[in-house]
Amino acid sequence: MNTTTAQTVSPSPAAAFEAAPPTPVKVAVIVGSNREGRFGPVVAEWLLRRVREHEGFEADVVDLADVDLPTSLSFRPSADVVTELAKVTPKLADADAFIVLTPEYNHSFPASLKNVIDWHRAEWEAKPVGLVSYGGISGGLRAVEHLRQVFAELHMVTVRDTVSFHNAGGLFDDDGNHKDPALADAAAKGMLDQLHWWAWALRSAKEERAYGR
DSSP states (O other): OOOOOOOOOOOOHHHHHHHSOOOOEEEEEEEOOOOTTOSHHHHHHHHHHHHHHSTTEEEEEEEGGGOOOOSSOOSSOOHHHHHHHTTTHHHHHHOSEEEEEEEOBTTBOOHHHHHHHHTOSTTTTTOEEEEEEEESTTTTHHHHHHHHHHHHHTTOEEOSOOEEEETGGGTBOTTSOBSSOHHHHHHHHHHHHHHHHHHHHHHHHHHHSOOOO
């Protein structure tokens, strides 16, 4: 008598992704500059509109201009510092992914951004981050490359594609709209698609097995 043994075929990663329940990816958008007169809010509003238009994200904002953390780190922070941390730490911990918006100061990223990074560790681990930059002729890309090194040390995944605004002040009108948005919109979609995939993949993996260094 002939018998046939049924074989279980595991779905491909793409099929598994398509079959996954539509649980939103929680993304924290970090506005990295706290400089007086900063241009960051203009770019941030443009970015947030793209995030909210992209299916699958639930966005929260961490604006470092609203957080006053000391540069002297402490394992036993004072009550005042604990109050400041309460403005940002829960949002970082709750996020599945991050988008960091950074200008470029002297070939790197702002001290305010490095400070909030250094005040945290577990909140960053095994999560992806997309990078959006703005500046003069370089578009903030040197700040982005420095951030990649920092985030690698924190066990994060930086997505490959970025969004950068060269000579940013001349690209937006008085209402904060990009004057010629086609290329920027396409770059944002590419970055967000990659970020969503990595967030879904890492979140799913951590549900099966805790991340270990």
